[in-house]
Amino acid sequence: MPLIEFTDKGLYCRTGQFYIDPWKPVDKAIITHAHSDHARPGSKSYLCHTQCEPLLRLRLGDNRYQTVEWEESVLINGVAVSLHPAGHMIGSSQVRVECNGEVWVISGDYKIEDDGLSGKFEPVRCNTFVTESTFGLPVYNWKPQHEIFQNIKDWVCKNKEAGKTSVFIAYSLGKAQRLLQCLPETGLPIFVHGAIWNAHEAITRSGFPLPAVNRVSYDTPKESYLGNIVIAPSGAEASPWIKKFVPYAVGICSGWMQVRGNVRRRNADAGFALSDHADWKGLLQAIKETGAQKVFVTHGFQSVLARYLNETGIEAAEVKTEFGNEIEENSEAIAKEQEQTNNQ
Ligand SMILES: [Zn+2]
Numbered sequence: 594m595p596l597i598e599f600t601d602k603g604l605y606c607r608t609g610q611f612y613i614d615p616w617k618p619v620d621k622a623i624i625t626h627a628h629s630d631h632a633r634p635g636s637k638s639y640l641c642h643t644q645c646e647p648l649l650r651l652r653l654g655d656n657r658y659q660t661v662e663w664e665e666s667v668l669i670n671g672v673a674v675s676l677h678p679a680g681h682m683i684g685s686s687q688v689r690v691e692c693n694g695e696v697w698v699i700s701g702d703y704k705i706e707d708d709g710l711s712g713k714f715e716p717v718r719c720n721t722f723v724t725e726s727t728f729g730l731p732v733y734n735w736k737p738q739h740e741i742f743q744n745i746k747d748w749v750c751k752n753k754e755a756g757k758t759s760v761f762i763a764y765s766l767g768k769a770q771r772l773l774q775c776l777p778e779t780g781l782p783i784f785v786h787g788a789i790w791n792a793h794e795a796i797t798r799s800g801f802p803l804p805a806v807n808r809v810s811y812d813t814p815k816e817s818y819l820g821n822i823v824i825a826p827s828g829a830e831a832s833p834w835i836k837k838f839v840p841y842a843v844g845i846c847s848g849w850m851q852v853r854g855n856v857r858r859r860n861a862d863a864g865f866a867l868s869d870h871a872d873w874k875g876l877l878q879a880i881k882e883t884g885a886q887k888v889f890v891t892h893g894f895q896s897v898l899a900r901y902l903n904e905t906g907i908e909a910a911e912v913k914t915e916f917g918n919e920i921e922e923n924s925e926a927i928a929k930e931q932e933q934t935n936n937q
């Protein structure tokens with residue numbers, strides 16, 4: 594039996610009797626990060642990084658949570674488990690599993706560039722590496738974060754001059770917090786959708802510093818938004834909720850925006866290819882640095898990446914999982930919020 598098996602409930606360590614990011618309820622779940630496709634409800638206990646816990650609690654409610662720091666090793670039924678920064682979002686981790694000298698690393702979702710919030714991705718040596726492949730095509734080749742931030746700030750200034758509000762579409766967990774690293778430099782007030790507000794509160798309550806924002810609420814006068822900044826989760830751009838910001842321009846922040854057609858398809862005024870995932874080169878670099886003899890490729894462009902690795906002499910196989918593009922968390926809460934703020 595391999596140390597980690599791919600089962601219908603998720604990635605399973607039989608010796609340690611735990612799962613990593615299971616998609617069905619289990620007794621013991623180790624969670625790489627708080628996105629909805631990796632952290633699902635119903636398990637009896639969860640182990641995650643200290644910074645991930647407030648976000649898990651926000652999404653999954655009260656549960657048995659055990660937290661560890663990065664590099665801290667815990668023994669689970671004789672199997673050594675430790676978490677290492679994955680650079681994907683606040684508190685995101687790779688899971689290192691070791692038993693009888695054999696080491697597996699399950700990377701969850703990861704990003705190589707240090708964004709200043711998510712922890713610096715740490716290459717961890719292992720025999721077997723499980724990698725995502727969300728942007729596993731050579732066309733995905735990110736610009737450095739500071740360049741994208743400059744484009745974002747320039748766009749806001751342009752909108753301000755044209756008398757328009759800048760509405761950013763960004764995931765409430767991850768992208769929204771990253772935007773707050775550059776937007777305060779414009780000096781303009783920042784308003785956020787309730788879903789982003791809730792994440793912001795959970796993160797700052799746990800002691801993680803983030804800049805101050807205002808919540809979009811039904812009693813905010815419409816003029817307060819004019820020429821300023823709004824951050825909203827995906828889906829909001831196609832809803833009546835956004836009408837209160839007229840006149841506005843929509844900017845979508847997502848790795849998918851690197852492909853121009855996607856900006857048009859989403860009816861956006863601007864697209865910023867700011868991603869929380871590794872690009873093609875990043876994936877290859879991460880895989881190489883693990884020194885792994887065997888690589889399993891999960892969600893994304895599995896077949897492209899696995900084939901490429903095999904051709905370059907790294908044994909690789911595709912694995913089917915239920916991980917996927919992060920669907921926006923709290924979609925119910927988002928709908929409710931929009932209903933409330935529309936009743937004005
Ligand atoms: Zn994720």
Ligand SMILES: [Zn+2]
Binds near residue numbers: 630631892916919
């Ligand atoms: Zn994922």
